[in-house]
Amino acid sequence: MASAPLKPQKPQSVRRKFAPWTDPVAQPLISFRNVVKRYGGVVAIDGVSLDIYEREFFALLGPSGCGKTTLMRMLAGFEEASEGKIMLAKNDLSGVPPYRRPVNMMFQSYALFPHMTVSDNIAFGLKQEGMPKAEITARVEEMLKLVNLRGLEKRKPHQLSGGQRQRVALARSLAKRPKVLLLDEPMAALDKKLREQTQFELMDLQQRIGTTFIIVTHDQEEAMTVADRIAVMDHGKLVQVATPAEIYEQPNSRYVAEFVGDVNIIEAEVTRAASGDIALKSDVLDAELRLAQRADVKAGDRVAVALRPEKIRIGKEPLSEVHANCAQGVVYDIAYLGDLSIYHVHLDNGFVLKAAKTNLSRQIEPPIDWDDRVNLSWTPDAGVLLKS
Amino acid sequence: MSSEKRSLFARATIAIPFLWLAVFFLLPFLIVFKISLSDDAVAQPPYVPALSFSEGWAALREKLALLDAENYAFVLSDWLYVYSYMQSLLLAGIATAILVLVGYPVAYAIVRSPRGLRPVLLLLVILPFFTSFLIRVYAWIGILSREGLLNQSLLSLGLVSQPLEILSTNIAVVIGMVYSYFPFMVLPLYAVLERMDDSLLEAAADLGATPAQAFWRVTVPVSVPGIVAGALLCFIPAVGEFVIPDLLGGSDTQMIGRTVWNEFAVNRSWSVSSALAILILLVLLVPILIYQRMQLRELESR
Amino acid sequence: MAMRKGLSPVTLTALAGGIAFLYIPLFLLVIYSFNDSRLVTVWGGWSTRWYQALPQNQALMDAAWVSLKVAAVAATLATILGTLAALALVRAGTFRGRTLFAGLVYAPLVMPEVITGLALLLLFVAIDFDRGFWTVALAHVTFTMCFVAVIVQSRLLTFDHSLEEAALDLGATPLRAFFSVTLPVIFPAVAAGWLLAFTLSLDDLVIANFTAGPGNTTLPMRIYSQVRLGVTPEVNAISTVFIVVITAVVLAASLAMKWQQGKAEGR
Numbered sequence: 001m002a003s004a005p006l007k008p009q010k011p012q013s014v015r016r017k018f019a020p021w022t023d024p025v026a027q028p029l030i031s032f033r034n035v036v037k038r039y040g041g042v043v044a045i046d047g048v049s050l051d052i053y054e055r056e057f058f059a060l061l062g063p064s065g066c067g068k069t070t071l072m073r074m075l076a077g078f079e080e081a082s083e084g085k086i087m088l089a090k091n092d093l094s095g096v097p098p099y100r101r102p103v104n105m106m107f108q109s110y111a112l113f114p115h116m117t118v119s120d121n122i123a124f125g126l127k128q129e130g131m132p133k134a135e136i137t138a139r140v141e142e143m144l145k146l147v148n149l150r151g152l153e154k155r156k157p158h159q160l161s162g163g164q165r166q167r168v169a170l171a172r173s174l175a176k177r178p179k180v181l182l183l184d185e186p187m188a189a190l191d192k193k194l195r196e197q198t199q200f201e202l203m204d205l206q207q208r209i210g211t212t213f214i215i216v217t218h219d220q221e222e223a224m225t226v227a228d229r230i231a232v233m234d235h236g237k238l239v240q241v242a243t244p245a246e247i248y249e250q251p252n253s254r255y256v257a258e259f260v261g262d263v264n265i266i267e268a269e270v271t272r273a274a275s276g277d278i279a280l281k282s283d284v285l286d287a288e289l290r291l292a293q294r295a296d297v298k299a300g301d302r303v304a305v306a307l308r309p310e311k312i313r314i315g316k317e318p319l320s321e322v323h324a325n326c327a328q329g330v331v332y333d334i335a336y337l338g339d340l341s342i343y344h345v346h347l348d349n350g351f352v353l354k355a356a357k358t359n360l361s362r363q364i365e366p367p368i369d370w371d372d373r374v375n376l377s378w379t380p381d382a383g384v385l386l387k388s
Numbered sequence: 389m390s391s392e393k394r395s396l397f398a399r400a401t402i403a404i405p406f407l408w409l410a411v412f413f414l415l416p417f418l419i420v421f422k423i424s425l426s427d428d429a430v431a432q433p434p435y436v437p438a439l440s441f442s443e444g445w446a447a448l449r450e451k452l453a454l455l456d457a458e459n460y461a462f463v464l465s466d467w468l469y470v471y472s473y474m475q476s477l478l479l480a481g482i483a484t485a486i487l488v489l490v491g492y493p494v495a496y497a498i499v500r501s502p503r504g505l506r507p508v509l510l511l512l513v514i515l516p517f518f519t520s521f522l523i524r525v526y527a528w529i530g531i532l533s534r535e536g537l538l539n540q541s542l543l544s545l546g547l548v549s550q551p552l553e554i555l556s557t558n559i560a561v562v563i564g565m566v567y568s569y570f571p572f573m574v575l576p577l578y579a580v581l582e583r584m585d586d587s588l589l590e591a592a593a594d595l596g597a598t599p600a601q602a603f604w605r606v607t608v609p610v611s612v613p614g615i616v617a618g619a620l621l622c623f624i625p626a627v628g629e630f631v632i633p634d635l636l637g638g639s640d641t642q643m644i645g646r647t648v649w650n651e652f653a654v655n656r657s658w659s660v661s662s663a664l665a666i667l668i669l670l671v672l673l674v675p676i677l678i679y680q681r682m683q684l685r686e687l688e689s690r
Numbered sequence: 691m692a693m694r695k696g697l698s699p700v701t702l703t704a705l706a707g708g709i710a711f712l713y714i715p716l717f718l719l720v721i722y723s724f725n726d727s728r729l730v731t732v733w734g735g736w737s738t739r740w741y742q743a744l745p746q747n748q749a750l751m752d753a754a755w756v757s758l759k760v761a762a763v764a765a766t767l768a769t770i771l772g773t774l775a776a777l778a779l780v781r782a783g784t785f786r787g788r789t790l791f792a793g794l795v796y797a798p799l800v801m802p803e804v805i806t807g808l809a810l811l812l813l814f815v816a817i818d819f820d821r822g823f824w825t826v827a828l829a830h831v832t833f834t835m836c837f838v839a840v841i842v843q844s845r846l847l848t849f850d851h852s853l854e855e856a857a858l859d860l861g862a863t864p865l866r867a868f869f870s871v872t873l874p875v876i877f878p879a880v881a882a883g884w885l886l887a888f889t890l891s892l893d894d895l896v897i898a899n900f901t902a903g904p905g906n907t908t909l910p911m912r913i914y915s916q917v918r919l920g921v922t923p924e925v926n927a928i929s930t931v932f933i934v935v936i937t938a939v940v941l942a943a944s945l946a947m948k949w950q951q952g953k954a955e956g957r
Contacts, residue, residue, distance in 0.1 A: 115875060176860065410794070518937075527716055533921070552956060628805055
């Protein structure tokens, strides 16, 4: 596959400090205000309010049918909101047809016009604008350069590889210099290796041109890799809107914790709640659970605790004493993933905890084997208390 | 685009063909129905009452009162007309049954042919459909006549001692129908068989079915929609067929399409031919509705 | 699996039999058009005399000209209307009267021609439209547009809707999106629809019989009046010309379409 990476630019560190959503005076570029979409009696979007800022790379993440695509298509103008407003740069978009919106979309199927060459595809939007011919030629040239497709301008879409088609689609949707670029599952048709490479290229491209990107994806790794912020959706509602790290480390609900990454969910009852130190009792653990977290709970509350497998230490050597946040059990399944292994540990009371361990040495024989008796332990800041 | 907001262009795509079909297809049938309730007259047009809106509402109501169902009573009480309907249904039914039996193996064989050859074979089946219907029916006159090529070959081979009387019989009509409607039967069958997933047969074989069992228990049931579509596509127009009975049939072939034409052109009775046409429609209403349903379902299914 | 793929002797026989059944009558018709004898059942040696006589048959030539004109006009109008009808059925979503509309599109496909012809004639009489060239043409538009609609409809069903959305997204109005993207992509189906409408119109006897005026005898009407008098080598000759021309056009068109399709989709 001849898809050379985009020219590497000087690494930029601006990205780390980029957080306009924390700035109380920053004005959002896009604003969804109580948007509802109904199809007949079915509610597809259920009261979504969301601000997206200029230069942001924003991801809409959720399983199929959660409404993420509908939300994007409403922004593109293919669907009208049943209730609420969508604002773009302070203009109300309702009633504006797709062909009059400064928003362009890259389609999941790429939707390249099969009867046109690569150049004609890229030039299509510019021609609709009535841009002078010389300018069109220059812009097409610029776009081809941007996505590294020079030399292929006379080809028809069917003469291109999957990766090349994806680039043409990207170039075509960027040619008009839209305020916002919408990407509908842009990498779904690519194989894994190419997908990862393309993700980085896309981030790099977005940094350089500074256009606001909104990506729709069901792939949580993809969303976490490319996006500044992620909105996790479920049944037409936004469940959590936050940075990738916040989504992963501080999920606000069981749904988000389970949708993003691997997790153990332990149901428990609060026995003692002091600020920054919560003690819980669970039916599945003999030891006490301790969380170093501030949360609005009181003794007697039923809650759930999310515990990521990689936050659990697993070992055969016995613990010196039985303290909080520990458990004992027998390994009954090992998922060997190469870089790490996931151990499924049967606790003595029947509950299963998953623990991950990085494979630091090149041993073929696993240091911890099936049916080994193991000890598990974790720190008080490893788990997250979830109320819903 | 969502259905609540339709562009002007989208509206035009509905309105223009809709209007056309309403004026040139729906309205004519209402007129046929109205004339079927009228009486013949020596006038131009040759029926009364001739409705005209220019004469005012009262005159219109007076004329509407003249409409009655006596043409229907006349048609249904005449044994010849009833016989004509029965014969049409019978001959079209026989032809359709033969078409299923002949068309199925051909469609099946095309689907089983090498992939590259399929479009060619399909084109071979469709090609005669493009050439004139009339010419194809005409071609059979020279074959089936008393001194025709079929009898010449049979006599020279010594298979018969006397020439067979086929032309101008209902057998010739059925042969003509099978021949003319052959592509209409093969095409829908091909479509449904071609779409069938080969792994269905592999699964059947895997579960212990012999090829013959797999054919009867899997292939045939799966292709039922194609059989029904093909049968309707042949049966409905065949019932009202005019050219085939007229050229290949005999004096006792009184298919209803021919009868309508005779009433209209020979007897000049527009009202009776209208009543006959409405009755054909009534008879064919159920198959036509089934056919439309199937088409619509095909449209929705993708 | 070799057992099910490929042709068994039984299916091969069926195929050969079916093709032979379709072509032997036409083949014989062509052979006997070269018969020197006026008696169609007796072979009198090869001759092209019936072909040489065709151009002298002024009535036949006139009828052929009328038919070609009617077919060209009818097919063109039917292609426009049929394509619009297909778009309405596939793309317009639900609208009031959609079931009725679909019924009106599909009914003419199976409607016995005698009924359609009679109904259209009675319409023309009722609105006092003199029978002539245009009555035949309008009647042909009406029944052939439905065939066009079905062909274009099946192409539209597999048409990737996002292509048109992409055009809208890039700033094309719905009308421009249709002409610059949708129409070029579905063009082979539209062209096939035109060709089918053209041949159906050229071929129609019954509806023309009802709706044609005295001065507008079409070719099938002329042939029919000769056929009723019996089989003649002259009719065989004109039939052969008809078959050869139509076959050549259809073959050329399907080759062109295949080539075009290969170019457009790389398959």
